[in-house]
Amino acid sequence: MPAATAVGATAILILMTEMWACAAGAEDVIKPGKWEFWTVEGPKMPEPPPGTQLPSSVRWGPEGMIKSVCVSEASLKIPHSHVRTRVPRHGDILPALKTKLGRGSCDFDVTTDATAATRSWTVNCAWASGNKSDTEGVMRFHGDTLDGTSTIRHISPKYPTTEYSSVIKGRYVGPCDAK
Numbered sequence: 001m002p003a004a005t006a007v008g009a010t011a012i013l014i015l016m017t018e019m020w021a022c023a024a025g026a027e028d029v030i031k032p033g034k035w036e037f038w039t040v041e042g043p044k045m046p047e048p049p050p051g052t053q054l055p056s057s058v059r060w061g062p063e064g065m066i067k068s069v070c071v072s073e074a075s076l077k078i079p080h081s082h083v084r085t086r087v088p089r090h091g092d093i094l095p096a097l098k099t100k101l102g103r104g105s106c107d108f109d110v111t112t113d114a115t116a117a118t119r120s121w122t123v124n125c126a127w128a129s130g131n132k133s134d135t136e137g138v139m140r141f142h143g144d145t146l147d148g149t150s151t152i153r154h155i156s157p158k159y160p161t162t163e164y165s166s167v168i169k170g171r172y173v174g175p176c177d178a179k
Contacts, residue, residue, distance in 0.1 A: 028117045030141050032071045034177065037139070037146060037170030038063040063169075070176035076114055083108040103128050117141040130157040137168070144172040 040063070047060055054060070057068045084107050104127035111120050123135040132155040139148035148168040155161050 028142055030071070030076055030112070030114050030117050030119070031172070032073050032076060033175050034068060034070050034173040035146065035170055036066050036068050036173055037148075037168055038066045039150070039166040040169045068173070072176070076112065079112055079114075081108075081110050131155065139168060139170070146170040 038061075048054065059066050059068070084105060086103065086105050104125050106123055106125040109122045112118075113120075118138060118140050120138040121136070123133070125133040127133075134153045134155070135150060137148060137150035139146050146169070148170075149165060150168055151163060151165045153161065153163045
């Protein structure tokens with residue numbers, strides 16, 4: 001995977017975590033609280049260089065990059081949400097990962113089906129360089145665990161389109177941190 005593609009995937013996952021309040025459940029019901037999730041199969045992200053400042057919702061562990069989200073009761077009542085955001089240059093998100101993709105914008109769509117204990121999402125980003133990144137995913141909640149899949153498609157005017165699928169695992173951690 002070209003370096004810019006890996007950086008794009010990392011940036012998108014971090015943005016998804018920052019923008020997306022995920023949820024999870026007790027006996028196939030989505031329950032509020034703090035959840036952690038990570039990719040177990042698919043393209044492995046390299047460990048960030050020492051001194052890299054990760055967002056507070058992301059940490060590095062034995063599973064790789066672990067994202068944390070807090071699910072509130074209020075977020076569970078919203079069946080669909082859409083957010084459009086401007087994205088700074090990748091180096092502004094993770095200074096250790098400089099790219100030439102430039103600034104961009106992303107559309108985030110999240111759908112929650114509380115009765116089926118699922119959360120699905122799409123993220124479509126367009127970069128100043130002409131590159132595009134499209135991500136689709138779904139998570140299914142089972143008690144204090146979750147599983148899911150994610151597919152990231154990178155479209156570049158300079159390279160062939162690449163697609164990567166990943167398996168996602170996760171666990172309920174407990175109540176959300178106090179604000």
